[in-house]
Amino acid sequence: MTDDTELTGAERAALDRWRVDAAAPPHIAQAVVDALKQRGLIASRRPRWAAATLAAAALLAAFVAGSFMPRSDRLSSREPQFVLLLYSGDDAASAPSRREEYTAWARTIAGRGTAISGLELVDSPDAPLSLPSDTTLPAAMPAQPRGFFVVRARDFAEARRIAETCPHLRHGGRIVLRRVAS
Amino acid sequence: MEPFDRAAALIKMPWPAVSDTELIRRFVDARDESAFRMLYARHTPAVYGLLRRLAGRAVSDADDALQEAWLRAAVNLAGFRGDSTFRTWLTGIALNCLRERRRRVQQVNADGDVDPLDVRTTRADRSLDVADVLETMSAMHRDVLVLHDVEGYTHEEISDVLGIEIGTSKSRLSRARQLFRERWRGAPAAKESRT
Numbered sequence: 495m496t497d498d499t500e501l502t503g504a505e506r507a508a509l510d511r512w513r514v515d516a517a518a519p520p521h522i523a524q525a526v527v528d529a530l531k532q533r534g535l536i537a538s539r540r541p542r543w544a545a546a547t548l549a550a551a552a553l554l555a556a557f558v559a560g561s562f563m564p565r566s567d568r569l570s571s572r573e574p575q576f577v578l579l580l581y582s583g584d585d586a587a588s589a590p591s592r593r594e595e596y597t598a599w600a601r602t603i604a605g606r607g608t609a610i611s612g613l614e615l616v617d618s619p620d621a622p623l624s625l626p627s628d629t630t631l632p633a634a635m636p637a638q639p640r641g642f643f644v645v646r647a648r649d650f651a652e653a654r655r656i657a658e659t660c661p662h663l664r665h666g667g668r669i670v671l672r673r674v675a676s
Numbered sequence: 677m678e679p680f681d682r683a684a685a686l687i688k689m690p691w692p693a694v695s696d697t698e699l700i701r702r703f704v705d706a707r708d709e710s711a712f713r714m715l716y717a718r719h720t721p722a723v724y725g726l727l728r729r730l731a732g733r734a735v736s737d738a739d740d741a742l743q744e745a746w747l748r749a750a751v752n753l754a755g756f757r758g759d760s761t762f763r764t765w766l767t768g769i770a771l772n773c774l775r776e777r778r779r780r781v782q783q784v785n786a787d788g789d790v791d792p793l794d795v796r797t798t799r800a801d802r803s804l805d806v807a808d809v810l811e812t813m814s815a816m817h818r819d820v821l822v823l824h825d826v827e828g829y830t831h832e833e834i835s836d837v838l839g840i841e842i843g844t845s846k847s848r849l850s851r852a853r854q855l856f857r858e859r860w861r862g863a864p865a866a867k868e869s870r871t
Contacts, residue, residue: 499849499850499853499854500853501825501853502857505853505856505857505860506825508806508860509806509825509826510826511806512729512805512806512807512826517721517724518720518721518724518739518742519739522739522742522743522746523713523716523717523720525743526716526743526746526747526750527709527712527713529747530712530747530750533751534707535707535750535751536703536707536708536709536712537706537707537708537709605721605722605725606722606725606827606828607722607763607827607828608828648828652828
């Protein structure tokens, strides 16, 4: 590939912005299942209690798949992991909207087949716990991360592109990107 | 507590999921509906997202291709050999379904009967966005550009799902990027966004 056909930052950003997953209409799943039943490829319906259990399992699987399944087992197992450390910004958006936004973003990333997970980091009531002694961090310490996401990506550049789409940046937050030691 | 703390609380670390191989085995051997629904839930978001991007405004094409792809995949699952991942295999089927749908629509249009869902215009008085630009490109270029630069597929994977040589994938990508650059540069919205 010659340099003149590499995408510019603006072009890549435009394509990234366009990359928004859409949920399939729910009736399609049922139509497929009905068709497979007609062809005898799916067994007839089980008792009601069993159906409810299976539906719950399917919903659980949908959540897991929608949020965390890697692009492919073959590729993801070889891909390095990166941590997106999220530091607070000044923007005080309302909690409900921020919660939905971050969750939707993670699910969108996962929906594209990228393995992603995240956890919150919660301070003790007064201040973060520090070791080796049970003391509080001095006020002059740098800001502490409020949470993180872990993603699998082919390389640092791809991880950066993912991080650049994180809504945390739009709210004035900072993201520090680090590669996990393999 | 910061809003992010509460947002991140919704996102838990993953736990081991049933493998595709196990779900396929349960579906093929036991005609297990739950296994099929799990496979569907796991892979549909990515496949449908790709179909929507390639279908542009012809949303019904994406819907039809998704439904047909899952039917074909289910019918042929017993013959799935695992040479590629299930996702790649399913994606290849879905792209074939979409191409067949496009050909049928083009045939209808060629006969003078326009499918209202497949009217693709680029009006001069309307700003071009990425979707508009891609819709002006031929399918062979658009498919490779979307798979590589939007979906993140490698040329090897594109070779698998489109049934083309790796070298062909690379040359099409090069040409597709040139076309995208020429046409997106001409889009008023793009110009404005960079000034």
